Amino acid sequence: MTRDLSALDDLLDAADADAYCIEAGSADSNQLYLSGFDAPDPFFTAYTGDELAVLVSGLEYGRATKEAHADTVARLSTYDFASRAASEGQAAALSGVYADFLADLGAESVLVPERFPVGVADGLRDQGLAVDVDHDDVLETARAVKTDEELDAVRRATEANEAAMAAAEALIAEADVADDGTLTIVDDATGEETTLTSERVQEEIEVTLLRHGCALDETIVACGADAADPHDRGSGPLQAGETIIIDIFPREKASKYHSDMTRTFSKGEPSDTAAEWFDRTHEALDAALAAVEPGATGADVHAAACEVYEAAGHPTLRSDPDTETGFIHSTGHGVGLDVHELPGLNPRGGELEPGQVITVEPGLYDPEVGGVRIEDIVIVTEDGYENLTGDYPVELVVE
Amino acid sequence: MTRDLSALDDLLDAADADAYCIEAGSADSNQLYLSGFDAPDPFFTAYTGDELAVLVSGLEYGRATKEAHADTVARLSTYDFASRAASEGQAAALSGVYADFLADLGAESVLVPERFPVGVADGLRDQGLAVDVDHDDVLETARAVKTDEELDAVRRATEANEAAMAAAEALIAEADVADDGTLTIVDDATGEETTLTSERVQEEIEVTLLRHGCALDETIVACGADAADPHDRGSGPLQAGETIIIDIFPREKASKYHSDMTRTFSKGEPSDTAAEWFDRTHEALDAALAAVEPGATGADVHAAACEVYEAAGHPTLRSDPDTETGFIHSTGHGVGLDVHELPGLNPRGGELEPGQVITVEPGLYDPEVGGVRIEDIVIVTEDGYENLTGDYPVELVVE
Numbered sequence: 001m002t003r004d005l006s007a008l009d010d011l012l013d014a015a016d017a018d019a020y021c022i023e024a025g026s027a028d029s030n031q032l033y034l035s036g037f038d039a040p041d042p043f044f045t046a047y048t049g050d051e052l053a054v055l056v057s058g059l060e061y062g063r064a065t066k067e068a069h070a071d072t073v074a075r076l077s078t079y080d081f082a083s084r085a086a087s088e089g090q091a092a093a094l095s096g097v098y099a100d101f102l103a104d105l106g107a108e109s110v111l112v113p114e115r116f117p118v119g120v121a122d123g124l125r126d127q128g129l130a131v132d133v134d135h136d137d138v139l140e141t142a143r144a145v146k147t148d149e150e151l152d153a154v155r156r157a158t159e160a161n162e163a164a165m166a167a168a169e170a171l172i173a174e175a176d177v178a179d180d181g182t183l184t185i186v187d188d189a190t191g192e193e194t195t196l197t198s199e200r201v202q203e204e205i206e207v208t209l210l211r212h213g214c215a216l217d218e219t220i221v222a223c224g225a226d227a228a229d230p231h232d233r234g235s236g237p238l239q240a241g242e243t244i245i246i247d248i249f250p251r252e253k254a255s256k257y258h259s260d261m262t263r264t265f266s267k268g269e270p271s272d273t274a275a276e277w278f279d280r281t282h283e284a285l286d287a288a289l290a291a292v293e294p295g296a297t298g299a300d301v302h303a304a305a306c307e308v309y310e311a312a313g314h315p316t317l318r319s320d321p322d323t324e325t326g327f328i329h330s331t332g333h334g335v336g337l338d339v340h341e342l343p344g345l346n347p348r349g350g351e352l353e354p355g356q357v358i359t360v361e362p363g364l365y366d367p368e369v370g371g372v373r374i375e376d377i378v379i380v381t382e383d384g385y386e387n388l389t390g391d392y393p394v395e396l397v398v399e
Numbered sequence: 400m401t402r403d404l405s406a407l408d409d410l411l412d413a414a415d416a417d418a419y420c421i422e423a424g425s426a427d428s429n430q431l432y433l434s435g436f437d438a439p440d441p442f443f444t445a446y447t448g449d450e451l452a453v454l455v456s457g458l459e460y461g462r463a464t465k466e467a468h469a470d471t472v473a474r475l476s477t478y479d480f481a482s483r484a485a486s487e488g489q490a491a492a493l494s495g496v497y498a499d500f501l502a503d504l505g506a507e508s509v510l511v512p513e514r515f516p517v518g519v520a521d522g523l524r525d526q527g528l529a530v531d532v533d534h535d536d537v538l539e540t541a542r543a544v545k546t547d548e549e550l551d552a553v554r555r556a557t558e559a560n561e562a563a564m565a566a567a568e569a570l571i572a573e574a575d576v577a578d579d580g581t582l583t584i585v586d587d588a589t590g591e592e593t594t595l596t597s598e599r600v601q602e603e604i605e606v607t608l609l610r611h612g613c614a615l616d617e618t619i620v621a622c623g624a625d626a627a628d629p630h631d632r633g634s635g636p637l638q639a640g641e642t643i644i645i646d647i648f649p650r651e652k653a654s655k656y657h658s659d660m661t662r663t664f665s666k667g668e669p670s671d672t673a674a675e676w677f678d679r680t681h682e683a684l685d686a687a688l689a690a691v692e693p694g695a696t697g698a699d700v701h702a703a704a705c706e707v708y709e710a711a712g713h714p715t716l717r718s719d720p721d722t723e724t725g726f727i728h729s730t731g732h733g734v735g736l737d738v739h740e741l742p743g744l745n746p747r748g749g750e751l752e753p754g755q756v757i758t759v760e761p762g763l764y765d766p767e768v769g770g771v772r773i774e775d776i777v778i779v780t781e782d783g784y785e786n787l788t789g790d791y792p793v794e795l796v797v798e
Contacts, residue, residue: 027426039630041739058716059728063628077720085747091513091534114490114518119532121517133518135490206609210602215616218652229462231438253617317457321476329458340440348484 001255002149003033003069005047007142011111011134012049018107019046020134023098023120029337030113030139032256036069042117044098045070048105055079055101074101095123102129113137137342144334144342145355151379153257154335154357158377158388160212161248161259165392167208168201168221168246172267172398177240183267198223198234205248214250220262221246227264227371230329230363240267243274243370243396245363249339258339260359261389262375265398277364277372278396284308284362285374285394288331288345292360292378292385298349302331305362314364318347325366332359335377356380372396400654401548402432402468404446406541410510410533411448417506418445419533422497422519428736429512429538431655435468441516443497444469447504454478454500473500494522501528512536536741543733543741544754550778552656553734553756557776557787559611560647560658564791566607567600567620567645571666571797576639582666597622597633604647613649619661620645626663626770629728629762639666642673642769642795644762648738657738659758660788661774664797676763676771677795683707683761684773684793687730687744691759691777691784697748701730704761713763717746724765731758734776755779771795 008020022045026032035045035054043064044055053072056064061075076082079100084093098120102110109130112121114137121131146154175183175196183196194200198221205219222234224242238244247262264278284305291304306316306327315326330346335357343349343356352358358380363373374394378385407419421444425431434444434453442463443454452471455463460474475481478499483492497519501509508529511520513536520530545553574582574595582595593599597620604618621633623641637643646661663677683704690703705715705726714725729745734756742748742755751757757779762772773793777784 058721058723059629062723063630075721082720082746089534090747091532112517115516116518117514118511118517118520118530119513119515119534121520122532131517133490133521135488135518203609206614207606210605210609215605215614217614230458231462321481322457322474324457324461347481348489 001036001153002147004142004145004147005034007138008047009049011138015111015132015134017109017111017130017132019048019102019105019110020138021046021102021110021112021116023117024115028115029143029341030137032337033139033143034069037064037067038256039064044101046102046105046107046110048107051105053101053105055098091119091123095120095127099124099127099129113139140342143336145353146336146357146379147355150257150336151355151357153252153255154259154377154379155388156255157214157250157252157257157259158261160209160214160252161250161261162389162392163212164205164208164248164250165246165261165263167204168248169263169265169398171196171201171204172238172244172265175238175267177267181240183238183240195237197237198226201238201246202233205246209248209250213253215253216248216250219246219248222371224370225367228365228367228369230365230371230373238267241270242266243270243278243372245371245373247373247375251339256337258335258337259388260335260339260375260377261392262361262363262373263392263394264372264374264396266396267398269397271369273369274372275396277369278374280309280312280314281362281364281372281374282394284327285360285376288360288362289376289378289385289387292352292358292380294352294354294380294382297351298343298345299347301345301352301360302347302349305331309362309364326364327362328365329363332361332375334358352380354380354382400435400552401546403541403544403546404433406537407446408448410537414510414531414533416508416510416529416531418447418501418504418509419537420445420501420509420511420515422516423514427514428542428740429536431736432538432542433468436463436466437655438463443500445501445504445506445509447506450504452500452504454497490518490522494519494526498523498526498528512538539741542735544752545735545756545778546754549656549735550754550756552651552654553658553776553778554787555654556613556649556651556656556658557660559608559613559651560649560660561788561791562611563604563607563647563649564645564660564662566603567647568662568664568797570595570600570603571637571643571664574637574666576666580639582637582639594636596636597625600637600645601632604645608647608649612652614652615647615649618645618647621770623769624766627724627764627766627768629764629770629772637666640669641665642669642677642771644770644772646772646774650738655736657734657736658787659734659738659774659776660791661760661762661772662791662793663771663773663795665795666797668796670768672768673771674795676768679707679711679713680761680763680771680773681793683726684759684775687759687761688775688777688784688786691751691757691779693751693753693779693781696750697742697744698746700744700751700759701746701748704730708761708763725763726761727764728762731760731774733757751779753779753781
């Protein structure tokens with residue numbers, strides 16, 4: 001992936017620091033973005049403005065020389081790690097090796113992100129390096145604005161996501177309703193009628209995503225009271241007339257970029273309250289989307305959703321910071337290498353910029369009623385936004 | 400999951416610290432183990448010996464009160480986070496909130512793991528707290544010895560893993576060999592002959608795992624030169640007569656515990672060199688397994704594998720720390736909430752204890768030949784080990 005490190009160059013200049021350093025595996029998206037190297041165990045990356053250097057284990061050395069965005073690839077054995085670890089212990093040996101590596105790069109003062117490991121930071125300080133923390137996370141900020149290549153990856157993940165949503169919706173549509181309201185389907189393998197559970201729908205979603213080149217850690221298929229908790233993944237039988245929140249957030253395996261979307265369904269007619277919630281949430285979605293444009297802030301977009309809910313008498317975290325019912329989360333977040341990243345559509349959300357990818361996902365929750373959430377994923381454009389999931393219908397009732 | 404925090408109690412006593420703190424999401428396995436709470440975004444956990452307290456966002460509060468192993472669940476709004484973030488910025492506000500939370504617990508000095516975020520650690524220090532680093536990772540050390548409940552989770556993940564390995568092997572067995580040596584299979588959907596690729600086998604593995612309640616980030620199906628790099632995931636057509644390394648490391652979704660196993664296959668007869676490597680690796684596996692017992696060290700087990708290879712004239716990292724061919728990784732690692740965790744079977748590996756789960760996975764690599772690796776996963780028992788994957792055949796040639 002191409003990426004833009006100019007903000008990092010500016011930060012190093014402004015802070016008068018010699019290098020920006022990350023020590024993490026590629027599950028840390030700043031590490032993956034900066035180094036371009038995908039490896040499970042922690043490795044060390046230093047960017048001086050002129051040079052990007054990575055320091056890896058011997059196991060990763062060959063692959064790093066081929067795959068990392070690095071001018072220099074070094075390995076632990078060059079700095080005699082094994083014998084130092086035997087005499088000093090692993091933590092001290094690593095800090096010593098990193099300090100020597102930085103000395104070879106001519107770096108005496110470094111900036112590190114907020115989540116840089118304190119053990120390593122203190123170890124470098126013990127070796128005489130100045131280690132300061134970049135509290136504003138320059139790389140996550142830079143990552144928020146995507147290149148065309150990154151946007152294409154998000155588009156592909158979104159296509160897979162819509163296919164998975166359609167597969168889930170089709171299962172609910174095909175289901176029959178038992179006398180007690182439980183949804184049932186005919187098992188393909190046995191030909192027998194079985195209960196349709198959250199887990200069965202999750203499996204359908206996950207298999208569909210795999211067939212489309214995507215992986216995911218988890219999926220939310222939450223019905224009834226489960227749906228009243230925005231992060232409950234859901235379990236057990238699905239019930240007719242209850243809201244079923246389906247929130248899918250896959251990662252394209254090849255690129256590691258995510259998508260994210262949510263729809264809420266009811267098999268047959270829901271309660272009047274749930275129907276009213278759905279209409280209000282659709283209205284909040286439209287109001288929030290209408291506020292998305294460059295120069296508007298994430299706070300503005302969040303306020304637009306809050307206003308719709310508050311006008312209809314629903315509590316929000318703005319009207320009551322301790323509320324456990326109503327609109328109890330922010331309106332959205334950036335999506336990229338992380339499924340939750342900058343920018344935030346919350347009271348602290350800053351100015352939106354073209355090329356950012358954000359979710360817009362208002363919702364209402366109450367254990368007495370269930371939950372409703374509708375989430376689109378959009379790209380901020382020069383004059384507004386492009387809704388990547390705007391063609392997927394927003395319809396509550398599945399017959 | 401049940402877990403044993405007695406080592407943490409001892410450490411707090413020995414270090415005369417008031418609390419052990421973690422600030423991370425549940426992707427950090429120490430956080431998941433200590434807090435028992437599965438949430439994607441970072442939250443704060445403090446253990447005083449008498450009390451386990453977690454501090455979460457409002458979004459996670461309801462679920463945390465139900466799911467966390469916590470005596471106390473607090474939320475950011477109780478400490479006025481939103482208005483502090485508006486005036487001080489998010490990083491300073493979080494540190495201030497955490498400091499107030501620790502004050503309510505009576506904690507003035509805290510221990511944190513090596514990978515605790517330096518931004519938070521420095522913030523707490525600025526608030527007057529003493530923050531020291533636990534370089535020995537007491538929780539990862541404690542996690543290495545599993546309870547019966549944890550072992551059952553690993554057993555279930557292993558059963559899924561064996562099913563996925565069998566599905567992959569069956570695809571290779573069913574394949575035909577084209578004139579140029581490429582493997583081909585008949586596509587179920589179209590009835591047409593298509594090339595059998597690493598990606599197709601990976602998909603089969605991943606779908607099988609999903610059907611067995613497991614997820615995974617990635618799978619290695621590496622053929623030919625790809626197999627010569629132990630962390631190359633493999634891509635493209637599979638070839639007859641070349642070694643195909645299949646390394647599967649799923650996580651059971653419900654418990655979050657992993658398994659890990661590897662087999663190497665050749666469709667039809669491989670080269671004499673590959674066949675010799677396979678026999679030597681099988682011998683190294685047996686020698687390493689024979690060394691596994693309580694009181695033996697990870698270093699002993701690693702040495703047993705190295706000796707087999709070195710006696711046969713293959714380079715190892717012990718005989719040449721810079722070698723890029725031969726046996727170029729350690730002999731194994733612990734498996735649990737992380738797929739790579741303590742104990743290590745490497746030159747620094749300490750004494751094995753009953754209840755530890757380890758992989759034993761010798762291998763040989765050279766781009767001119769390919770790669771061979773055989774990996775079993777075993778539980779260290781009172782008098783040796785129980786091999787969880789020992790019933791899966793170790794056979795190179797698939798006809």
